[in-house]
Amino acid sequence: MSRPILEAKNLRVAFNGVKAADGASIAIHDGEFLAIIGPNGSGKTTLLNICTGYIRPISGSVLLDGNDITRMSPRAIARRGVARAFQIPQLFSAQRVIDNMMLALAAKDGLWSAIRPLETAERRDEAKALLELVGLDGDTDRISSTLPEGHRKLLDIAVALALKPRLLLLDEPTSGVSALERFPLMEALMSALRQRRITALFVEHDMDVVARYASRVLVWNAGNIMAEGRPDEVFGNAQVRERVVGVA
Amino acid sequence: MRIILAAAAVVMLAALAFAAPWLQFVLTLAIAKGFAALGVAVLLRAGLISIGHAMFFAASAYGAAFLARAGINDLGLLLILSVLVSALIGAIAGSFLVRYRAIFFAMLNLAVSMVFYALCAKLYGVTGGTDGLPVPIPAVFGIVFAEPVFKSILFYLSLMLMVLVGLVVHRYLDSPLGHALSAVHSNEIRLEYLGIPVWAVLLIAYTISAALAGLGGAIAGLAIGRVVPDFAFWTASGHLVLIAVLGGIGGVPGAFIGALFLELLHSAAVTVTDAWNLFVGITLIVVIMFMPQGIYGLFERKEAQSS
Ligand SMILES: Nc1ncnc2c1ncn2[C@@H]1O[C@H](COP(=O)(O)OP(=O)(O)O)[C@@H](O)[C@H]1O
Ligand SMILES: [Mg+2]
Numbered sequence: 001m002s003r004p005i006l007e008a009k010n011l012r013v014a015f016n017g018v019k020a021a022d023g024a025s026i027a028i029h030d031g032e033f034l035a036i037i038g039p040n041g042s043g044k045t046t047l048l049n050i051c052t053g054y055i056r057p058i059s060g061s062v063l064l065d066g067n068d069i070t071r072m073s074p075r076a077i078a079r080r081g082v083a084r085a086f087q088i089p090q091l092f093s094a095q096r097v098i099d100n101m102m103l104a105l106a107a108k109d110g111l112w113s114a115i116r117p118l119e120t121a122e123r124r125d126e127a128k129a130l131l132e133l134v135g136l137d138g139d140t141d142r143i144s145s146t147l148p149e150g151h152r153k154l155l156d157i158a159v160a161l162a163l164k165p166r167l168l169l170l171d172e173p174t175s176g177v178s179a180l181e182r183f184p185l186m187e188a189l190m191s192a193l194r195q196r197r198i199t200a201l202f203v204e205h206d207m208d209v210v211a212r213y214a215s216r217v218l219v220w221n222a223g224n225i226m227a228e229g230r231p232d233e234v235f236g237n238a239q240v241r242e243r244v245v246g247v248a
Numbered sequence: 249m250r251i252i253l254a255a256a257a258v259v260m261l262a263a264l265a266f267a268a269p270w271l272q273f274v275l276t277l278a279i280a281k282g283f284a285a286l287g288v289a290v291l292l293r294a295g296l297i298s299i300g301h302a303m304f305f306a307a308s309a310y311g312a313a314f315l316a317r318a319g320i321n322d323l324g325l326l327l328i329l330s331v332l333v334s335a336l337i338g339a340i341a342g343s344f345l346v347r348y349r350a351i352f353f354a355m356l357n358l359a360v361s362m363v364f365y366a367l368c369a370k371l372y373g374v375t376g377g378t379d380g381l382p383v384p385i386p387a388v389f390g391i392v393f394a395e396p397v398f399k400s401i402l403f404y405l406s407l408m409l410m411v412l413v414g415l416v417v418h419r420y421l422d423s424p425l426g427h428a429l430s431a432v433h434s435n436e437i438r439l440e441y442l443g444i445p446v447w448a449v450l451l452i453a454y455t456i457s458a459a460l461a462g463l464g465g466a467i468a469g470l471a472i473g474r475v476v477p478d479f480a481f482w483t484a485s486g487h488l489v490l491i492a493v494l495g496g497i498g499g500v501p502g503a504f505i506g507a508l509f510l511e512l513l514h515s516a517a518v519t520v521t522d523a524w525n526l527f528v529g530i531t532l533i534v535v536i537m538f539m540p541q542g543i544y545g546l547f548e549r550k551e552a553q554s555s
Pocket of ligand 1: 015016018020038039040041042043044045046047
């Protein structure tokens with residue numbers, strides 16, 4: 001396999017003695033759609049926090065294209081083409097849906113023009129296209145705090161996509177999204193990822209989603225990797241079935 | 249629609265001042281405070297309350313006094329240079345103040361402004377102590393006018409600047425940088441993850457807000473003809489916050505509406521009764537309880553309904 005885009009090596013993190021990462025290593029390669037599953041509180045979100053510079057591990061390192069980014073800020077890492085959608089959506093809740101999108105698009109190109117308006121026809125079209133992709137075209141001009149939880153998740157994902165990342169980290173993209181909207185969302189997401197050649201890592205609780213879409217699965221448990229492989233291999237593992245799939 | 253309303257208001261102000269020249273001084277001061285309150289309102293968008301902006305107001309007025317003493321005797325040049333002085337002080341103070349939030353930001357601004365106030369009052373040799381410094385009447389395009397004429401010129405210039413600077417600030421608030429500023433209030437984590445440097449967004453805003461306060465201060469110094477340490481006193485800073493909240497931070501006109509409203513109310517109230525504080529207090533209670541968008545919010549809501 002080629003050199004990984006993102007590699008985390010020998011990560012160790014603990015919160016008040018609880019080990020969220022205990023010497024684990026992961027790597028994600030170009031074009032993968034890597035799923036991370038594992039029980040609640042096993043450290044999956046923490047892993048994303050480390051990979052994006054939000055928290056620093058006690059030891060271990062994170063490499064992006066082979067360069068050490070362990071001590072970089074989330075901002076610096078974002079500028080290197082890594083975008084993140086959060087487990088709890090992180091939105092500009094007082095702003096309209098479209099403004100959330102356009103600010104993300106502007107962050108990529110024109111933030112420093114203080115005189116031209118945020119809203120240009122071009123940017124608006126681009127924002128609308130992404131909103132349509134995730135199924136939010138009906139909510140364009142709503143204030144984002146008034147969106148139902150599921151739609152807030154969708155907006156958070158669309159905002160991450162607006163950054164045109166090379167690598168997208170998704171923290172439970174389908175949680176809070178209704179069962180009816182779940183598969184359409186995943187289909188749209190997959191086609192966007194393929195079209196834009198985005199590599200992605202996603203933490204997921206819905207095993208049907210994982211089985212259907214993941215190119216590889218990594219089972220995280222108590223800060224360690226319990227199993228790893230294609231979905232069918234991993235779901236065939238008795239230990240995984242008992243500890244993880246059963247609980248999920 | 250909103251543009252027509254704003255234009256009508258400006259024309260009315262000009263006409264009012266023309267019909268009643270004695271109002272010109274009050275209106276000039278109101279616009280001056282409006283600029284400073286606009287500076288405060290810019291930061292309020294990011295959820296940051298500065299209780300120290302009178303410092304920039306004063307710094308610029310002192311700047312004008314020093315520059316005049318150094319021989320600069322042109323109105324335009326005085327205004328530009330004094331605004332640059334306050335912007336520079338704003339950039340320096342801002343570079344460490346914008347790391348703080350909420351009560352810490354408010355209190356640090358207050359603290360810095362109190363140090364500034366104390367220096368102005370104590371450094372008698374430099375600042376003239378509590379007597380302050382004169383701000384002499386400068387030339388306008390090379391001509392030195394008599395005081396009443398100069399005051400009229402200053403008023404109409406302020407009115408014009410209100411429109412021009414107001415438009416520029418409006419553009420800024422509507423730009424990506426302006427939206428990023430409001431976003432600081434909503435979600436700093438998301439901003440960081442968009443790759444946007446929050447401190448830079450805030451530092452730019454802080455510098456702009458200091459420059460706006462400075463513009464107000466320079467105009468006030470010229471209108472009054474003197475600058476005293478009280479320009480920087482914390483109650484003056486509080487007054488600016490009051491104007492901003494009263495007028496509303498939803499749009500640029502809010503700060504000027506608030507300032508005009510309070511100044512006119514003030515001149516009416518002090519002649520009728522001395523219950524000025526009572527009036528202001530009750531007005532503020534009514535505004536906060538029933539008009540959280542400030543007085544300007546009333547116009548904006550009409551706009552939304554009619555469009
Ligand atoms: N910032 C933090 N401070 C203290 N404890 C934390 C923090 N973040 C996570 N934890 C703890 O670390 C463990 C792993 O959390 P998390 O990474 O959110 O798990 P997951 O996403 O797999 O559910 C949990 O016990 C959680 O309470
Ligand atoms: Mg989690």
